[in-house]
Amino acid sequence: MLGLTCGGDYMTDKRGQMRVIEAMIACIILIFGIYMTSYFSNILVIEGGGELQTISESIAKVIENQGLIKKVIQVIEKEDALEKERLKSELKSLLESLLPPETFYAISISSGITGQNFISLTNMAGMNETLMEKISLQQMVTVSFPVTIVQYKESKLDVILIIDRSGSMNEKEPGDPYTKIYYAKEAAKTFVDCMNASRDRVGLVSFSDWATLDCGLTNDFNLVKNKISGLVASGYTNMGEAVKKANDEFAAHNRTDAILAIVFLTDGLANRPCPHYPKHVYTTCPYAKSYVLNETQKAKSNGIIIYTIGLGADTRSFDEELLKEIQTNGYYYAPSGTKLKEIYETIAKDLLSLTFSVDYDIVIITLTLARSK
The missing domain is CATH 3.40.50.410 (von Willebrand factor, type A domain)
Incomplete structure (x- = not known):
């Protein structure tokens, strides 16, 4: 039983157990998240392959490990336009540091539950028609990675x-x-x-x-x-x-x-x-x-x-x-x-x-x- 000390007294009534209940809910959510991540992994399609696929997978892992996804969600919640642009610049620098020369990219980070697009970034707008003609299916890859995010907040x-x-x-x-x-x-x-x-x-x-x-x-x-x-x-x-x-x-x-x-x-x-x-x-x-x-x-x-x-x-x-x-x-x-x-x-x-x-x-x-x- 969870208690709360106030003014030297130990309180144990049912409302004090709210945090325990919420923790249990969080565990259920996490289990559900693992299941849904597995589900999304099975239905998302990888188009293309080879070296670019390997590079894509590495980039996705770097983005996740550097905490950029949580940063994106926090910026969206705050509706901070300036911070969003700063984050896009950070993401652009990261991509360009990881990609081989003359590689074009388009990346989007979105919610798999609501469908909301959090952030999008591309340099493909700079591709001219001549360059587009030189790209073959073997040299283009699209990969989607599901990442489960659970955030505990204290107001x-x-x-x-x-x-x-x-x-x-x-x-x-x-x-x-x-x-x-x-x-x-x-x-x-x-x-x-x-x-x-x-x-x-x-x-x-x-x-x-x-x-x-x-x-x-x-x-x-x-x-x-x-x-x-x-x-x-x-x-x-x-x-x-x-x-x-x-x-x-x-x-x-x-x-x-x-x-x-x-x-x-x-x-x-x-x-x-x-x-x-x-x-x-x-x-x-x-x-x-x-x-x-x-x-x-x-x-x-x-x-x-x-x-x-x-x-x-x-x-x-x-x-x-x-x-x-x-x-x-x-x-x-x-x-x-x-x-x-x-x-x-x-x-x-x-x-x-x-x-x-x-x-x-x-x-x-x-x-x-x-x-x-």
Whole structure:
């Protein structure tokens, strides 16, 4: 069983086994890849032969051994036109260094699964009609080589913790020796300890009457935990502005190679801003509820995943249906503050499982060589 250490605790619930499952999937993919490579090897045709065939096979091996195929795939994924041209130049230099004089070539590297052409290169455009007439079938060869590519990728995480610090967070749930804000802060700090400072960033937004960005996205986790420790509960519940603050922070400091996530905790009802209600009203305000729905929809449209946590023994004290509606990756119910640490650890594990992925392809190198008599 796979576990994950967070804040000194060893976590062993089922979500923590995600990496084991993905590793098993990778093994299955690899076995399938070997089978498919064998299959492609049997159906691909070699036209021509002799010395040029031997040269073609040697070139394909050099391309594979020098890691050029993985470089090509990475460049295509990044959609970097300049890097693609640089790679084509590198491939051209390699071919010309390996080929005999007056040898013409056409090479393509493509996906055997999707058919996508990753890169093509040729010098046959320079062949004139006279030279073409001098080429015989014995002096032209086309060879295709299947290469199985399995890439293990680890993504970065950018997570913003949104914590309710309204006045009700100063209360204790039945049976809890400490206040809800105390347990919320301890659980949030445990979550931060689960992250990888060399790769991940964490930010903090808190809210009551107004929301504040207490700490922007950073890998200085001690700073984040100090900001969490400094939270003081008072006031009403402005959920919408809290999500807006998170959206603004992601927009200002976005990393295109990171998974973006919000972990949202509240024990109350959306009641601020509420321009049409008396100031003392604590119940749900339609305007405030609409605000949070609009902001979470913006977050979702930008690819931000959202976890929500409802805190309180009496589920009528917070809008459980709202929390279920705005989440994308899970709603969690904490009947008491003591349950928060376990919930934050579970969410941390779920996020960490998303950072690991396996990409698989069968890449076909098709190489045509020709030379005059």
